[in-house]
Amino acid sequence: MTDSTNTAAHAPVFRPGLLDGQVALVTGGGTGIGLGISELLAELGAHVVIASRKPEHLDAALAGITSRGHKASIVPLDVRDPERVKAVVNDIAEAHGRIDLLVNNAAGNFYSPSATLSPNAWKAVVEIDLYGTFYCSQAVYPIMATQGGGRIVSTSMTLHYRGWPLMAHATAAKAGVDALTKTLAVEWAPERIRVNAIAPGPIPTEGVRKAFTPPAASGVPDVFAAAEEKMAEYARKGIPLGRWGSPRDIANMVAFLASPAGDWITGGIFVIDGGEWLAKAQP
Numbered sequence: 001m002t003d004s005t006n007t008a009a010h011a012p013v014f015r016p017g018l019l020d021g022q023v024a025l026v027t028g029g030g031t032g033i034g035l036g037i038s039e040l041l042a043e044l045g046a047h048v049v050i051a052s053r054k055p056e057h058l059d060a061a062l063a064g065i066t067s068r069g070h071k072a073s074i075v076p077l078d079v080r081d082p083e084r085v086k087a088v089v090n091d092i093a094e095a096h097g098r099i100d101l102l103v104n105n106a107a108g109n110f111y112s113p114s115a116t117l118s119p120n121a122w123k124a125v126v127e128i129d130l131y132g133t134f135y136c137s138q139a140v141y142p143i144m145a146t147q148g149g150g151r152i153v154s155t156s157m158t159l160h161y162r163g164w165p166l167m168a169h170a171t172a173a174k175a176g177v178d179a180l181t182k183t184l185a186v187e188w189a190p191e192r193i194r195v196n197a198i199a200p201g202p203i204p205t206e207g208v209r210k211a212f213t214p215p216a217a218s219g220v221p222d223v224f225a226a227a228e229e230k231m232a233e234y235a236r237k238g239i240p241l242g243r244w245g246s247p248r249d250i251a252n253m254v255a256f257l258a259s260p261a262g263d264w265i266t267g268g269i270f271v272i273d274g275g276e277w278l279a280k281a282q283p
């Protein structure tokens with residue numbers, strides 16, 4: 001098996017039908033990492049409900065998954081609206097009788113100097129990343145508690161493990177997601193709700209490549225530089241395992257946590273990054 005490309009991560013590693021009968025809600029599941037998660041969960045037999053704002057993201061994801069014979073549905077949702085979140089979650093529970101897995105993946109991001117970050121920009125990112133994660137988790141709680149358990153996997157990051165300039169909004173929000181994960185894991189364990197987080201390293205999705213272009217002369221590395229040779233150089237020098245990650249690398253961890261293998265795992269924050277942040281932490 002080679003590990004020098006994404007091929008190994010793309011080959012199926014879970015048994016077919018592993019998640020048969022499960023119902024999963026994936027926020028922001030129509031693009032990038034969320035789409036990779038939605039596709040894998042559906043491939044393994046779950047019915048995946050994808051929730052986000054833009055119809056073009058939802059429609060394309062639904063068409064892709066169902067054209068391969070897997071089960072999915074879509075619902076428009078802005079995770080910043082707690083009443084709408086509750087309504088969507090209750091509709092899913094009514095339609096399917098249960099919700100086994102919530103993947104909090106929706107997020108917004110962009111580079112901005114903290115000194116000039118507007119209150120609205122700060123609010124937008126913190127509300128999507130942190131408040132949205134809380135609203136969705138709180139909404140699924142009564143359903144999972146009543147059905148005898150469930151799994152919540154929230155999407156964090158690694159940039160807040162050190163200082164990361166120009167990203168105060170997202171790093172603060174994701175640090176909050178980590179704290180929320182640990183607190184809910186303990187608080188909701190009696191109801192057998194396992195609460196974990198995943199912390200992806202750099203995955204060159206279209207979303208981050210648009211959002212992560214640091215202002216010139218900011219000193220922040222342009223890790224998602226459009227030029228392929230620059231990306232290859234970063235992978236070689238900045239990522240110990242020598243390659244960029246793919247949505248499937250991240251999705252595999254979600255499938256593991258959703259499977260019976262995740263039965264005794266709660267409160268964990270799983271870094272999936274080819275060793276990138278540890279290498280950055282070296283002097």
Ligand code: NAP
Nearest residue numbers: 028031032033052053054078079106107157202203205207
């Ligand atoms: P992406 O493709 O831009 O994904 C973000 C998703 O969130 C989109 O599908 C978007 O869909 C949805 N979304 C945004 N605002 C929303 C809202 N208010 N309500 C509901 N949905 C909303 O980026 P990505 O790279 O796949 O990132 C996915 C997750 O991984 C994020 O949590 C991100 O912070 C995390 N992450 C990514 C990386 C990376 O390198 N890619 C690294 C660390 C962590 P709509 O526009 O349709 O709403």
